[in-house]
Amino acid sequence: MISFLTEPLTYEFMQRALLAAILAGGVAALAGTFVVLRGMVFLGDALAHAVLPGMAVAYVAGQNLFIGALLAALFTSFGVGYVSQRQQLHYDTAIGILFSGMFALGIAIISTMRSYTVDLTAMLFGNVLAVSNRELIYLALLSCLILLAIFTWGRGWALLAFDADYAAGAGLPVKQLHYTLLLVVALAVVSAMQAVGVVMVLAMLVVPPATARLVTQQLPIMMLCGVLFSTSAACGGLYASYYLNIASGAAIVLAGVLQFFIVLFYVQMQEKRQARFSKTEVGS
Amino acid sequence: MRKPMLFSTLLLTLALLCGCGSMHPTLRSNSSQLPQVVATTGIIADLAGQIAGDNAQVHTLLPEGADPHSYQPTPAAARLLANADLVLVHGAGLDVWVDPLLSATTNSADICLVTQGLTALQSDEDGVDPHFWLDPNLVITYVRNIASALTAIDPEHSDAYQTRAEQQIQELTELHNWILATVANLPVAQRNLVTNHDSFRYFATRYDFNIVGTVIPGFHVEAEPSAQQLAALSQVVHSKKVKAIFTETTVNPRLAEMISTQAGQPVKILRLYTGSLSEKGGEADSYIKMIRYNVKTIVDGLL
Amino acid sequence: MSTSSAFQMQQASVAFGSTLALQNICITAEVGDCLAVVGPNGAGKSTLLRLLLGLAPLRTGCVEVFGNPPAKSRHLIAYMPQKDTVDWRFPATVADVVLMGRWCHMGYWPRPSATDWQMVHDALTAVGLDHLANKPIAALSGGQQQRIFLARLLARDARLLLLDEPFNGLDAATQHLLLQLLEKMAQEGRTILTVLHDLRMARRFSQVLLLNKTVVAAGSPETVLQPDLLTEAYFGCKLNDYTPNEVAKNDFVSN
Numbered sequence: 080m081i082s083f084l085t086e087p088l089t090y091e092f093m094q095r096a097l098l099a100a101i102l103a104g105g106v107a108a109l110a111g112t113f114v115v116l117r118g119m120v121f122l123g124d125a126l127a128h129a130v131l132p133g134m135a136v137a138y139v140a141g142q143n144l145f146i147g148a149l150l151a152a153l154f155t156s157f158g159v160g161y162v163s164q165r166q167q168l169h170y171d172t173a174i175g176i177l178f179s180g181m182f183a184l185g186i187a188i189i190s191t192m193r194s195y196t197v198d199l200t201a202m203l204f205g206n207v208l209a210v211s212n213r214e215l216i217y218l219a220l221l222s223c224l225i226l227l228a229i230f231t232w233g234r235g236w237a238l239l240a241f242d243a244d245y246a247a248g249a250g251l252p253v254k255q256l257h258y259t260l261l262l263v264v265a266l267a268v269v270s271a272m273q274a275v276g277v278v279m280v281l282a283m284l285v286v287p288p289a290t291a292r293l294v295t296q297q298l299p300i301m302m303l304c305g306v307l308f309s310t311s312a313a314c315g316g317l318y319a320s321y322y323l324n325i326a327s328g329a330a331i332v333l334a335g336v337l338q339f340f341i342v343l344f345y346v347q348m349q350e351k352r353q354a355r356f357s358k359t360e361v362g363s
Numbered sequence: 364m365r366k367p368m369l370f371s372t373l374l375l376t377l378a379l380l381c382g383c384g385s386m387h388p389t390l391r392s393n394s395s396q397l398p399q400v401v402a403t404t405g406i407i408a409d410l411a412g413q414i415a416g417d418n419a420q421v422h423t424l425l426p427e428g429a430d431p432h433s434y435q436p437t438p439a440a441a442r443l444l445a446n447a448d449l450v451l452v453h454g455a456g457l458d459v460w461v462d463p464l465l466s467a468t469t470n471s472a473d474i475c476l477v478t479q480g481l482t483a484l485q486s487d488e489d490g491v492d493p494h495f496w497l498d499p500n501l502v503i504t505y506v507r508n509i510a511s512a513l514t515a516i517d518p519e520h521s522d523a524y525q526t527r528a529e530q531q532i533q534e535l536t537e538l539h540n541w542i543l544a545t546v547a548n549l550p551v552a553q554r555n556l557v558t559n560h561d562s563f564r565y566f567a568t569r570y571d572f573n574i575v576g577t578v579i580p581g582f583h584v585e586a587e588p589s590a591q592q593l594a595a596l597s598q599v600v601h602s603k604k605v606k607a608i609f610t611e612t613t614v615n616p617r618l619a620e621m622i623s624t625q626a627g628q629p630v631k632i633l634r635l636y637t638g639s640l641s642e643k644g645g646e647a648d649s650y651i652k653m654i655r656y657n658v659k660t661i662v663d664g665l666l
Numbered sequence: 667m668s669t670s671s672a673f674q675m676q677q678a679s680v681a682f683g684s685t686l687a688l689q690n691i692c693i694t695a696e697v698g699d700c701l702a703v704v705g706p707n708g709a710g711k712s713t714l715l716r717l718l719l720g721l722a723p724l725r726t727g728c729v730e731v732f733g734n735p736p737a738k739s740r741h742l743i744a745y746m747p748q749k750d751t752v753d754w755r756f757p758a759t760v761a762d763v764v765l766m767g768r769w770c771h772m773g774y775w776p777r778p779s780a781t782d783w784q785m786v787h788d789a790l791t792a793v794g795l796d797h798l799a800n801k802p803i804a805a806l807s808g809g810q811q812q813r814i815f816l817a818r819l820l821a822r823d824a825r826l827l828l829l830d831e832p833f834n835g836l837d838a839a840t841q842h843l844l845l846q847l848l849e850k851m852a853q854e855g856r857t858i859l860t861v862l863h864d865l866r867m868a869r870r871f872s873q874v875l876l877l878n879k880t881v882v883a884a885g886s887p888e889t890v891l892q893p894d895l896l897t898e899a900y901f902g903c904k905l906n907d908y909t910p911n912e913v914a915k916n917d918f919v920s921n
Contacts, residue, residue, distance in 0.1 A: 091445070093438070208464065237756075241753060244745075317438075
């Protein structure tokens with residue numbers, strides 16, 4: 080039994096992959112908590128896909144791919160904000176337009192690149208097994224930045240998610256809070272992309288916080304549980320990919336979703352049991 | 364609050380194990396004491412296998428039929444690399460996906476660039492053409508590079524490696540002569556090649572063929588042809604009365620089928636092996652068989 | 667502008683795109699005033715409140731709250747929005763929500779002090795929900811939810827209170843409680859502006875503002891809640907234009 084757990088860890092690439100997946104997953108779960116609470120899931124997905132043209136352009140220009148990804152994500156969020164100011168258009172519509180436009184732009188740029196050395200598959204589906212020490216350091220730095228951002232603006236984001244009207248009336252800097260959250264989500268997307276790629280980053284943003292929401296009614300606990308759930312999904316997924324020899328990114332996402340359903344059924348069974356045995360509380 | 368406790372315990376345990384794992388001596392299961400050689404593609408593995416014989420164990424990273432251009436590495440592949448003594452990399456842009464994987468997994472293995480010493484054809488817009496292996500004469504360089512790499516990691520059997528390498532080179536020379544004879548049956552006017560992507564330049568230069576066009580421009584299969592390019596190609600197929608278009612086993616033949624319809628004349632669609640060998644027992648399960656199959660198909664198709 | 671006034675609007679008008687929401691509003695409220703705002707749907711009542719918060723696009727005219735532009739006076743204002751703009755599935759306890767009222771006093775990295783918690787406790791006691799302080803808000807009934815907003819309002823300790831239809835959907839006991847608290851706060855010298863639907867409730871206030879995109883009438887309930895003024899506001903025409911059968915006078919004149 081012990082060797083089952085320790086054998087993968089004898090390989091350095093597995094150690095690094097585990098660390099990268101845990102860090103990326105934790106950061107995505109924290110940022111994703113606010114994405115889920117603010118009902119911004121579609122926007123999160125748009126940001127994730129919008130990084131494709133950013134990376135393509137960065138590649139063509141010979142620049143750092145992740146800076147390109149980040150700039151594309153920021154451009155998309157500002158674009159959505161700008162388009163949705165028209166009263167005839169829903170926020171959703173604005174997101175749909177920017178999302179498809181950016182992704183198609185990415186595909187178009189890549190289709191004109193007749194010779195290139197960058198690995199498109201790695202961008203789309205992640206390359207956690209090939210994470211280098213330098214990338215781990217970047218990931219750790221990003222995580223610290225994101226933690227700092229959450230400590231500074233977290234309460235503001237929470238209030239904005241709960242009661243936007245009141246928040247504005249209370250004098251909270253609504254625009255600033257909105258754009259800092261988008262920036263943090265963009266950073267989280269760019270980190271999590273390393274583990275699972277552009278196509279599945281949304282899962283890392285959304286699934287662990289959703290699972291955490293099932294087990295707690297308090298925001299700080301929800302954030303902590305989100306990180307724990309994403310960690311267990313990362314570990315479970317990587318171990319599964321090692322022993323079953325499947326793609327690591329997909330395995331991590333599947334582990335997260337499976338975990339969600341397990342927790343869901345557990346919680347529902349608990350509620351049924353409680354309803355049967357306890358007296359109903361008197362509401363007023 | 365029970366769930367979070369459960370998972371935090373799991374996390375702590377894993378952290379402890381990570382710590383233990385890094386201090387533990389390598390538990391690699393090595394069923395034999397033979398030097399472990401890992402090749403990126405099946406074609407390289409085939410050549411290496413011929414040279415290594417029983418003196419080394421050769422593994423392939425790419426599964427049979429997979430396209431080297433777009434491949435997702437799994438932990439098994441990473442494990443192979445971590446345990447390898449020698450890694451045979453093709454180079455020239457064919458297996459860029461292996462570079463980050465290499466730096467993440469091995470620090471002690473020798474890395475051999477099998478195309479070392481070959482001059483590649485370049486084009487400004489398409490970059491470097493990696494398809495040396497379609498010309499057996501160039502593969503001689505591969506064999507020489509592989510042999511010296513094997514000798515470097517296993518000097519004890521250097522004689523055996525050298526002998527087998529010479530044998531292989533002999534076979535390649537015979538293959539080359541056979542190709543010359545076979546191709547002589549095809550008049551030069553009919554040596555018009557339309558292939559799936561631009562993989563036959565070296566072959567064409569060596570054996571006097573004309574690359575009339577390719578379905579997918581450039582050397583890399585992810586590039587997409589524009590509508591204009593497809594129309595132009597259909598036009599050329601029609602005007603030069605090309606009798607066959609050659610697709611590849613590793614790429615979808617739909618585009619080729621479209622061009623043949625567009626050209627308005629009966630055009631055969633024939634499959635060649637370029638990126639990968641066939642399965643064991645198939646018609647092209649070794650390098651030499653692959654080349655023979657290709658040449659026969661081309662000549663029969665265009666005759 | 668007079669410095670003893672709580673807020674003033676002069677020739678203020680608000681437009682959203684090409685739609686005019688409020689036009690030519692001139693109001694002055696003194697410190698300690700207790701105003702009810704009534705009018706038909708679409709009259710711009712909520713917009714009026716938002717104008718005082720600096721959240722509505724002012725087209726012309728000017729608005730001042732405690733002598734300053736609204737944006738600068740937000741820390742002096744407490745706002746109670748309509749209940750349905752809130753997501754009740756949010757993971758928060760009752761105390762968390764009431765604590766939101768204290769945020770403007772807590773600074774940029776909010777760390778609630780003992781005073782803050784004390785005010786939260788006092789506010790919850792005033793609305794009779796102190797025993798539910800740690801309960802998640804998702805588990806509350808409608809009346810309890812409204813009371814929490816009231817507690818949040820109290821905790822904020824503001825000088826100007828803006829309430830948007832606070833009596834909607836409340837049971838009689840909670841309505842009574844709300845009125846009592848409003849009266850108490852008025853006695854403490856706070857200024858109160860409440861949007862109402864129920865004209866009977868409006869009679870309980872010292873001043874009434876009848877609004878339909880523009881100020882139809884302002885003053886004491888007796889002078890403002892007259893049939894002809896009400897008809898003009900609610901039907902946009904004079905009483906004499908209609909025969910008695912067409913005007914449902916009895917709907918407006920109540921005891």
